Amino acid sequence: MKLLCVEYNEAGEVAYNVIGDNALLRNNDDFYIPAFATELSCVPQIVLRVGKIGKHVAERFAGRYYEEVGVGIRFYADNLERELLAASLSPTAAMAFDSSAAISPMKSLVDVSLGDMIFLFELNGESVLTRKVCEISQKPEKTLAAMSEYYMLKIGDFLFCGGVFRQRNLSIGDHLRVLLDGECLLDFQVK
Template identity: 35%
Template sequence: MKIFAIGLNYDSHNKEMKRTFESKEPVLFMKPDTALLKDGKPFMLPDFSNEIHYETELVVKINRLGKNIAERFAHRYYDEITVGIDFTARDIQRKQKELGLPWEIAKSFDNSAAIGKFISKSEVDDIQNINFHLDINQNRVQQGNTKDMIYSVDRIISYISRFFTLKIGDLIFTGTPAGIGPVSINDHLQGYIEERKLLDFRVK
């Protein structure tokens, strides 16, 4: 099982991060399977960072083998979605970028890819018009709509499949809108697609 993630996919987030870089193709990175956090298990704050940020995203699950998938057929390759958190060690990421070094250690550490319960994509009318949000301690901290993606889900799947064979169970984090921020011990995170709660866990 592979975990793919897309960066810089919402203009609102790019502006809040003061990024001026514009890519003509999706920005792709990966997380190992050890990054997966599911079933409501708590997220343990790591001891190597003092600035762990949440990034709330729509996550899709691949349901069939695919390579070099045409964008017009990409919708056939996933049938379940959920909301997830791409945890980022922001202080480490910043340091690695300043040094011109890879920053996998800031994005791909253990338990850095939290996912909620999956639902059928048939439960939403349009994959590119889905509201999702994150509450921390019952306060709304981040919200977005997939219509604001720079690259659509189908475009992302087509792009990834040029380089990697997609297999059943692979996950794709599709990018985060504005509103990212830090987490602290005892925070209670709850993630929603529309008004349906799919993600629910605590920080320890």
């Protein structure tokens, strides 16, 4: 199993990245800020579980490659990311460290349209981001098709579909929640 992630810059340009399963944070466990992260941010995301092996998948067929959806939050050590980029090095260590990708339980998409689902991110009880899945920066089907050009899709892989939104300046005690269609799937604290 691998985590396939789409990364956005502020202009909306995308890059694709694969990170190891060591990054998974499950069961609504609290996120502990690592010592090297003096500045922390996060990106709430829609997560798809791949249910079929595929390579070079056309966007029009991408919906056939997943049957489950959940939500996730990817954490970034902003200070480390800046240092690595300034040294012309890959910023992967700043975003693929242990427990840097919180993931919810998956929900079946049988008889449900992914595009119509409403995605909500709350920080400390306040709604910070609300949108329909069809309104995220790049449609999940386009992301899946693009990823399959670079990486073989395998059953059980997770596809993190993010966006340009990034919540910065997280600190100890922050309470994060992500809801999908009114159901709270992620609910934990930063420690």
